[in-house]
Amino acid sequence: MKQTVFIIGLGLIGGSLALSLKRNHETFIIGYDADGKTLRTAKRIGIIDEMGVQLKDASELADIIIFATPVNETIRLIQEMPKWQLKKNVIVTDTGSTKKVIMKAALKLKEAGITFIGGHPMAGSHKSGVEAARAHLFENAYYMLTPFPDVKEEQIITLLDLLQVTKAKIVQVDAEEHDHMTAVVSHFPHLVAASLVHQLAGENDAFPFTKQLAAGGFRDLTRIASANPIMWRDITVQNRQELSNQLQNWTEEMIKLQNLLLHAEPEEIEAYFSTAKEVRDNLPITQGAMFTVYDLYVDVPDYPGVISEITGYLAKDNISITNLRIVETREDIFGILVVSFQSMEDRAKAVECIANNTTFETYIA
Numbered sequence: 003m004k005q006t007v008f009i010i011g012l013g014l015i016g017g018s019l020a021l022s023l024k025r026n027h028e029t030f031i032i033g034y035d036a037d038g039k040t041l042r043t044a045k046r047i048g049i050i051d052e053m054g055v056q057l058k059d060a061s062e063l064a065d066i067i068i069f070a071t072p073v074n075e076t077i078r079l080i081q082e083m084p085k086w087q088l089k090k091n092v093i094v095t096d097t098g099s100t101k102k103v104i105m106k107a108a109l110k111l112k113e114a115g116i117t118f119i120g121g122h123p124m125a126g127s128h129k130s131g132v133e134a135a136r137a138h139l140f141e142n143a144y145y146m147l148t149p150f151p152d153v154k155e156e157q158i159i160t161l162l163d164l165l166q167v168t169k170a171k172i173v174q175v176d177a178e179e180h181d182h183m184t185a186v187v188s189h190f191p192h193l194v195a196a197s198l199v200h201q202l203a204g205e206n207d208a209f210p211f212t213k214q215l216a217a218g219g220f221r222d223l224t225r226i227a228s229a230n231p232i233m234w235r236d237i238t239v240q241n242r243q244e245l246s247n248q249l250q251n252w253t254e255e256m257i258k259l260q261n262l263l264l265h266a267e268p269e270e271i272e273a274y275f276s277t278a279k280e281v282r283d284n285l286p287i288t289q290g291a292m293f294t295v296y297d298l299y300v301d302v303p304d305y306p307g308v309i310s311e312i313t314g315y316l317a318k319d320n321i322s323i324t325n326l327r328i329v330e331t332r333e334d335i336f337g338i339l340v341v342s343f344q345s346m347e348d349r350a351k352a353v354e355c356i357a358n359n360t361t362f363e364t365y366i367a
């Protein structure tokens with residue numbers, strides 16, 4: 003049966019969902035964005051089937067409404083919704099990174115007889131905007147749903163059926179637990195990344211050269227600080243208490259680390275790093291909360307034309323690449339070229355292709 007889905011907010015997440023859901027030809031997608039340029043781009047590049055000109059009018063045509071707006075905007079719009087003439091069995095959901103405050107606001111929908119099922123795909127990126135949208139963004143990532151306990155089972159099944167095409171691993175969790183867990187693995191790391199960047203910026207007057215030295219480790223650790231500040235402002239405000247608890251734990255950990263640094267034997271310091279390494283090395287492999295890219299490091303000699311040589315071999319074998327960057331090129335030593343692929347299979351083919359055509363070493367980090 004044909005279903006009309008209305009996506010509000012056509013940035014990275016809304017745009018990616020639209021692209022992914024469109025793979026089911028029974029789904030007709032209307033999109034809306036407060037930014038007219040984004041809305042027109044989404045239609046022009048085929049992300050949505052139709053532009054919703056008025057938020058309220060388009061909502062009234064929908065079987066399923068998905069908010070993919072910054073979380074404070076989602077709350078504002080949820081509060082307006084009971085005034086709209088929505089379809090009787092409409093399901094409203096969202097993609098917001100926080101859930102407790104959103105579910106609290108959605109109580110107003112519940113009172114008005116409108117089904118709301120909170121949602122949060124744990125996949126994304128520091129990039130934002132419609133141009134960053136990708137159909138495969140959610141594949142293998144966790145996608146959390148936070149229904150009210152008394153929501154009708156058939157409504158959950160309708161939403162699960164719709165989202166199945168994303169190939170995400172859909173799980174149901176309690177909103178409060180959601181906010182605790184995401185504070186640990188997503189929201190608090192964002193504060194740490196931002197604070198490390200501030201610490202580097204503080205060096206600028208006395209040691210302006212320091213930032214030139216910010217290579218692999220610093221960049222890996224702080225990538226997420228490049229994300230959209232408005233989105234993270236809203237997440238931080240909505241999850242203040244959990245973040246404050248995490249900050250307290252972190253402060254205690256830092257004091258422990260300072261004691262270790264000043265007073266411990268080298269073996270104890272090594273043990274601290276060993277434990278961290280073991281826990282980190284044994285993290286379950288998941289694509290959650292990551293823009294899905296498969297990087298391949300190629301140790302290339304530094305001579306003109308080497309990059310086009312490699313991309314030429316890959317093109318000849320019909321292997322698509324999504325990104326290219328050089329992490330180091332210095333005279334007389336080999337440089338590392340990082341080539342990114344959309345899938346593990348493409349990366350495996352690339353390893354074989356490079357081995358067949360060159361003597362360059364390849365690595366997977």
Ligand SMILES: NC(=O)C1=CN([C@@H]2O[C@H](COP(=O)(O)OP(=O)(O)OC[C@H]3O[C@@H](n4cnc5c(N)ncnc54)[C@H](O)[C@@H]3O)[C@@H](O)[C@H]2O)C=CC1
Binds near residue numbers: 014097122123131
């Ligand atoms: N960026 C990420 O990695 C992830 C983000 N999320 C959540 O998904 C939601 C969307 O995030 P992104 O797509 O990354 O943001 P984005 O900044 O790429 O897109 C948000 C879009 O919403 C539009 N918008 C803002 N206010 C609006 C309004 N009142 N009405 C209609 N459109 C409006 C903006 O113009 C923009 O196009 C947020 O709630 C965020 O917490 C969830 C998982 C991952």
Ligand SMILES: O=C(O)C(=O)Cc1ccc(O)cc1
Binds near residue numbers: 226292293
């Ligand atoms: O860029 C990354 O690695 C992210 O962590 C993206 C992200 C941002 C917000 C979320 O709620 C979920 C995922």
